[in-house]
Amino acid sequence: MTMTVASVMTITVASVTRDVPFHVVAEKLIATGVGALPVLDPGGVVVGMISEADLLRKEDFKERYYGEYYYPPLRTRLRRRSGARRETSAEGVTAGELMSSPAIVVAADSPVVLAARLMERHGIKRLPVVDDLGRLAGIVTRRDLLKxxxxxxxxxxxxxxRHADILQVDALKITVADGVLTLSGSVERRSQADAAARAADRLDGVVAVHSQITWTQDDTAPVTVRTPA
Incomplete structure (x- = not known):
């Protein structure tokens, strides 16, 4: 069975709308103890995320660009395009002006592994979970994925x-201890043993797979073709 995001997500989610002012967002982040909040439109659709980093960017902008002795560092001068984005958002006063958009979201019926890959790919710690219409249904964090x-x-x-057909071999013995799955038994071909170990590793909750399967024929070895002299 593949676990879905819906089975590990948190349903009660703190959020804000586009027009919520800067100080209210800051107060809500502090009060809830989270690092980011989904930003919703009037219909509950997720349109962005606003994080501590987005709020700190505003103060950082003031100090950097209006400080008496500030001079932009070389990387800022070379990355004008990025700097322009920072400057624009730093001037904002509402969640809609300060948020990062579009938000990276995941569907409730998506497999947990997809949520993990999205977080890794985008370097984020939480994902809004949405329904078929893009409306907020929950939130999933890295800690949730550990469940x-x-x-x-x-x-x-x-x-x-129950999924012996996935392991491709019915006669194998399966034991699990502390999330470590051990396969033992005998099969005809080595490729069968390798395929069973790979399939077992994809089962939800498996920390590691130990294969003690023996085989009689190594069909994975390269075949040497001899040409006539």
């Missing part, structure tokens, strides 16, 4: 047993 690895060993073993 996958807290599945009981019996549940993991049960999944492996």
């Amino acid at each position: 996958v690895f807290l599945r009981p060993d019996a549940d993991i073993a049960g999944d492996a047993g």
Whole structure:
């Protein structure tokens, strides 16, 4: 069974609308203890995310550009395009003007691994979870994703047993201890053993796979073709 985002996400989510002023966003971030808030339109659709970094950018802009002795560092002068984005958002006074948009979101029925990949790809720690219309349905964090690895060993073993066809070999013995799944038994070809180990590693909650499978024929070895002399 593939665990979905809906099974690990938090349903109660603090959020703001576009017109919420700077100081209210700051107060809400502090009060909730989170690092970022979804920004919603009047219909509840996620249009952006506003984070501590977005708010600090405003103060940083004031200090850098209006300080008495400030001189832009070389990297700022060379990256004018990026600097222009920072300057524009730093002048904003509402969530809609300060937010990062568009927001990176994930659907509630997406597999947990997709959420993990999105976070890794974009360097973020949380994702708004949306329904089919893009409306906010929840939030999923890196900590939530760790719940996958807290599945009981019996549940993991049960999944492996119910999906023996996925492992491609029915005669294997499957044991699980502390999330480590061990496969043992004998098969005809080495490729079967390798395929079973790869399939087991994809089961939700599996921390590692130990393969003790033996085989009689190594069909993965390269074949040497001899040409006549």
